Amino acid sequence: MRIVMLLDAWDDAPTGAVISTRRFTERLRDRGHTVTVVSTGTQGPDKIALPELRVPFAQPIITKMRTPLAWPDRRSLARALADADVVHVHTPFLLAMRGITMAKAAGVPTVATFHVRAEHVLRNIGVRGQATADLLSRFLLRTVYGRCDHVICPSGFGENELRRHGLRTPATVVSNGIPEEYRPQPRPANDRFVILSVGRLAPEKRHDVLIEAVRRSRHEQRIQLVVLGDGPLRDRLREQARGLTNPVHFDCLPPGELISHYNAADLYVHTAEIEVECMSVLEAMACGLPCLIAESATDGTARLARSERFRFPAGAPHELAARIDYWIDHPEQVRAARADHAEAARRYPVDASVDRLLTVYQHLATRQHVPGR
Numbered sequence: 418m419r420i421v422m423l424l425d426a427w428d429d430a431p432t433g434a435v436i437s438t439r440r441f442t443e444r445l446r447d448r449g450h451t452v453t454v455v456s457t458g459t460q461g462p463d464k465i466a467l468p469e470l471r472v473p474f475a476q477p478i479i480t481k482m483r484t485p486l487a488w489p490d491r492r493s494l495a496r497a498l499a500d501a502d503v504v505h506v507h508t509p510f511l512l513a514m515r516g517i518t519m520a521k522a523a524g525v526p527t528v529a530t531f532h533v534r535a536e537h538v539l540r541n542i543g544v545r546g547q548a549t550a551d552l553l554s555r556f557l558l559r560t561v562y563g564r565c566d567h568v569i570c571p572s573g574f575g576e577n578e579l580r581r582h583g584l585r586t587p588a589t590v591v592s593n594g595i596p597e598e599y600r601p602q603p604r605p606a607n608d609r610f611v612i613l614s615v616g617r618l619a620p621e622k623r624h625d626v627l628i629e630a631v632r633r634s635r636h637e638q639r640i641q642l643v644v645l646g647d648g649p650l651r652d653r654l655r656e657q658a659r660g661l662t663n664p665v666h667f668d669c670l671p672p673g674e675l676i677s678h679y680n681a682a683d684l685y686v687h688t689a690e691i692e693v694e695c696m697s698v699l700e701a702m703a704c705g706l707p708c709l710i711a712e713s714a715t716d717g718t719a720r721l722a723r724s725e726r727f728r729f730p731a732g733a734p735h736e737l738a739a740r741i742d743y744w745i746d747h748p749e750q751v752r753a754a755r756a757d758h759a760e761a762a763r764r765y766p767v768d769a770s771v772d773r774l775l776t777v778y779q780h781l782a783t784r785q786h787v788p789g790r
Contacts, residue, residue: 428458434532481649526781571694574717594767613682618648679704
């Protein structure tokens, strides 16, 4: 098949949407499919580069997040769509909107993956009101998700959220999946209790809650906190972490280098309040790392928690500190949880997700599409 992937950032963006799309793209190409990526960044084999769209007032935030927006140049899009069997959009902005319009005009079926919630966008510009989030959700539904032939949802939670806002388009749940290299490895000896968090240093990830929970812990002197990621809150979080007995280890690593950290930690903590499916939690579980997960109405990740003791209320450092203290006080339960987490993660192999995605593509490609509809 000839597949066109449309997404705003590609080259150096530390987002789950980009990492997931890269994994699917690589595996689709390995299976003999032609995949053309249309995005910002540098031109390359099987990639069409678009100019960046500069957004007044919001550009400093976009730059700090390393998530540029693309200007959907019509000639470039027309070249990409010329012989496409299916167009797949991953970020619901201007590139997706124009790409869907042009694909429909050419009679090419369209797919959209629900990676980005309205709350993701609003939280990063300081807007928290639910009414505004619902308004933006309906706009994205009308301009992107509701106009495609099929919607891919990384989790059942994500599909429910879209249906709640009025989605009528056919949808399929396809997990981001876990690559086979994420698996348990021998653990190094460590005299500290290592807590790991992986993700963008952005407002919705709530790393501030984790740092404060470590500060409140009865075992604060034993805890080594490791935060892997980059983003606009990096300097603020470093400042907040000052004064802890063991300095927080901040770093930003490519995905493949995370595996050793998952296998060296004692506990993974997910504090984010907005997520469709948290890839780092899946990766941690696959490596046998027990995961403590925030429960939030706008984040479906808590469904992965292996018991109530692996959940805590989002945005609550006191409750998180109590959960951390429990697991430090019960090392035998932590050890037992490792095998359970690794076994649970076996339900999410990335190759099975590629199979499900291909089934959707093939179904759409064999249907009769009328240009302009």
